[in-house]
Amino acid sequence: MFDKTIINEALQNSRSAIVSKIQEFVNSKRQGTGAYEPLYDLLTDYPFRVGKMLRPTICISVARAVGGIGQSALATAAALELYHNAFLIHDDIEDGSESRRGKETLHSRIGIPRAINVGDATNVLAVGLLLENLSSLGVTKTLNILHEIEVMAQQSVEGQAMELDWVADNTSNLTDQDYFTMCVKKTCWYSFMTPCRIGFIVGNPNANASALVKPLADLTRFGMLLGIAFQIQDDLLNLIGEMEAYGKEIGGDIYEGKRTVMLNHVISHSNPGESKEILKILATPREDKTSDQIEFILKLMQKYGSIDHGWCLARSYAKQSAELFETLDFLEAETPLRSEEKFISEYHDRRFLKELINYVIYRNL
Secondary structure, three states: OOOOOHHHHHHHHHHHHHHHHHHHHHHHHOOOHHHHHHHHHHHHHHHHOOOOOOHHHHHHHHHOOOOOOOOHHHHHHHHHHHHHHHHHHHHHHHOOEEOOOOEHHHHHHHHHHHHHHHHHHHHHHHHHHHHHHHHOOOOHHHHHHHHHHHHHHHHHHHHHHHHHHHHHOOOOOHHHHHHHHHHHHHHHHHHHHHHHHHHHHHHHHOHHHHHHHHHHHHHHHHHHHHHHHHHHHHHHHHHOHHHHHHHOOOHHHHOOOOOOOOHHHHHHOHHHHHHHHOOOOHHHOOHHOOOOHHHHHHHHHHOHHHHHHHHHHHHHHHHHHHHOOOOOOOOOOOOOOOOOOOOOOOOOOHHHHHHHHHHHOOOOO
């Protein structure tokens, strides 16, 4: 359903470029006067596990699709990946997750206090990378990018607060629209909307953001639609995916009580006795939940069409994003590689973004 050559090559090249950039930056900080070296060993844990690298690849691809040089987006793309990993470290603690990218979560391995500090340090490291833009992109673009990051961070923590409150309050009356609101804040801004927006700012020759309002608005909506489809598919994989490919525990969202589209649907469509039992299970502490209880909820999801409901929604939002994408005529069809673009794939342009639409809903990881 998507061109695996374009997707895989672009993501793999991003991985090589981003890992090299982060390693180089971490080493420069490790060698600073008085630096506490053991911390920097931990800073490369999550970033160097094999993740998808979607955010950096989107950022680089948009930058090149509007005429920019891939290398000019590299520092910002690496910073986006670091922010993502900082969020993951903190999310795993807040959710009590046990597995991340096929390995034990950081807090399970080194304890919660140290893992929190590593997450904080990862955020600090990202700021340092963003400041590199001053010499390569200039003051105006650097400030515009920092503003985008500030908006992204605010939206992300608000979305996370919504989700955590729903779990803490054992909320039972949520609609699809409630989920979409949370999803846009928690997932769409930092995973799709901001990488698209920053890529456009980096790659566009015009540094005046006020002149870029219309294309930025279109890219923002594209990222929102695609991000919702991506998150619903991620939630589906957590229910019915394969552990080896997915890299996280199957059913973990139910153990954590996360209010996904499918969970909200089964609560509202099951009979009163079943809904009461679901809420009772969700109120049970994670460590006390049993596999039989998780299976009970999964069977009800199948019985009431909750899985199909989620899948239909994901496809609907992907379809809307595909229709909008065809109107983005400011993205060049192809962008030839230039000699200075090291680690950059020839597919880091509109072609990757187009294939990304089907990738987000037909992937298995």
